[in-house]
Amino acid sequence: MFASLLLFVAASVSVKAAPFVKRGMDQVISNCNHDFAYTWDDGPYTAHNDITNAFNQVNGKTTYFMNGDNWSCIYDQANVQAIRASFDAGHQIASHTWSHAHLTQLSEAQIDVEIQRLDEAFLKIVGVVPKFLRPPYGDIDERTASYIQQRHGKTIVLWSDDSGDSTGGSTQQSINFYNAFANENPKRPHMTLSHETSPSGYNAMYAGTVGTLSRGGVRLVTVAQCLDTNPYLVVQQRSERDSTWYCGGTWNPPTTTTTRTTSTSTSTRTSTSTSSTPAPTCVQTYTSKAGDTCASIEGQFGLQSGSILAANSFLNCQDIWVNTPICIPPGGSTTTRTTTTPTSTSTSGPAPTCVSTYTAVAGDTCAKIEYNYELPSGSILAANSFLNCNDIWAWTPICIPPGGTGCTLKISTVAGDNTCSAIASRYGITVAQLQAWNPSWLNCNDVWTNTPLCVRH
Ligand SMILES: [Zn+2]
Structure with a gap:
């Protein structure tokens, strides 16, 4: 009784879909049930037709997790033709968000745009709304996953094996990576990750990975096939190009949205017009640590008392579970987490202090985390001796x-991050901080997409 009441309140006054529930990310799929799904992210791009042809030649199938406007615009004529050819040959079309967004850092309204704008493009180009979505960077949390499933009906998939082509792996490493599956005996299910936009990813394909797998007895299927489910939520006639086929500019969700919200959630929203303030947007999402309270988080971000609970109505302010994603509302001072006190060390040894705690995502390795934080090789294992560096489980808190x-x-x-001021405002920091935390070559008037930048100290 109380729980359902709490859920009603949470759904009505907050951007959160439901109270955070401490459980595994069981709604996120990261492997096939059977066979082998060789998947491609970040397209459509220049090698798309050749990738499709390589699979066609061996009667295999592949899956494309594509963006609307990332490395190229999905509505470009060459892309439209390439996507239609892939779809017509039976390859799977899936979503990777409109602009390759960090979904966990977006408000629900922003998530809606990332998903719906791309769904609309696929509907126009090939006549389908994809059921599958892969979050860019594998960046997903409980809140975001639940929202995307409930609001958009998507099935969220990551991958079981990363070729490493987007993180510095060479063509030869990608070739070796796929050869190993061709030689695997007995064969197990896999869902692999390569990138249409990565030279080592597509050059490995040109070097024959698809044929090697096929000759090795690997059955190449789509993600939907290896999970025994339907790849699409909607299938209808495709349409002809018109003035709505554009990237850039502004886009608003259609007023006649095909939303999949249940009638109960609609009725709760309308029946709670008594709630005082509209739901706040989040300038960022903070992952809670041991000992956090609403007051301590408000102190860290320079926020007014009461603002964390207002933005996260599901929270018990005196008992916040570790790794809870917490919406940080606007209005804070710009000093975010610079004055974090070191966590106390155990008495059993000279454990290092942590400047922060990072929550692992699928595909993380010690080397990757060291790269991201610009740490010397070996330092992540030294600070987290329990880790298996090559098999880090998602959601592991890492010192x-x-x-x-x-x-x-x-x-x-991502697209839209063209200036320092745009990036600074998205992360609630100042342009001066952004410049101070990043290399001097950063041109604040012309920031390129896919540039790695530090946005918090
Ligand atoms: Zn991607």
């Missing part, structure tokens, strides 16, 4: 030791 540049959050810029 970030001192010794790096002091950066506690690195991002990769």
Whole structure:
């Protein structure tokens, strides 16, 4: 009784979909049930037709997790033709968000745009709304996953094996990576990750990975096939190009949205017009640490008393669970987490202090985390001796030791992040801070997409 009441309140006054529930990310899929899904992210891009042809030649299938406006515009004529050819040949079309966004850092309204603008493009180009979505960077949390599933009906998938082509892996490493699956005996299910936009990813394909797998007895199927489910939420006639086929500019969700919200949630929203203030947007999402209270978080971000609970109505302010994603509302001072006190060390040894705690995502390795935080090789394992560096489970809290540049959050810029002021406002920092935390070559008037930048110290 009380729980359902709480849920009603949370759904009505907050941007949160439901109270945070401490459980595994069981609604996020990261492997096939059977066979092999060789998947491609970040397209459509220049090698798209050749990738499709490589799979066609061996009667195999692949899956494309595509963006609307990332490395190229999905509505470009060459892209439209390439996507239609892939779809017509039976390859799976799936969502990777409109602009390759960090979904956990967006408000629900922003998530809606990232998903719906791309759904609309796929509907126009091939006549489908994809059921599958892969979050860029594998960046997903409980709140975001629940929202995307409930609001948009998507099935969220990550991957079981990363070729490493987007994180510095060479063509030869990608070739070796796929050869190993061709030689695997007995064969197990896999869902692999390569990138249409990565030279080592597509050059490995040109070098024959698809044929090698096929000859090795690997059955190449789509993600939907290896999970025995339907790839699409909607299938209808495709349409002809008109003035709505554009990237850039502004876009608003259609008024006649095909939303999948349940009637109960609609009725709760309308029945709670007595709630005082509209739901706040979040300038960022903070992952709670042991000992956090609403007051301590408000102190960290320079926020007014009461503002954390107002933005996260599901919280018990005196008993916040570790790793709870918390909406940080606007209005704070710009000094975010610079004065974090070191966590106390155990008495059993000279454990290092942590400048911050990072929550692992699928695909993380010690080397990748060290790269992101600009730490010396070996330092993550030294500070987290329990880790298996090559098999880090998602959601593992990881101590970030001192010794790096002091950066506690690195991002990769997305479309729209063209200026320092745009990026600074998105992360609630100043332009001066952004410049101070990043290399001197950063041109604040012309920031490129996919530039790694530090946005928090
Ligand atoms: Zn991506």
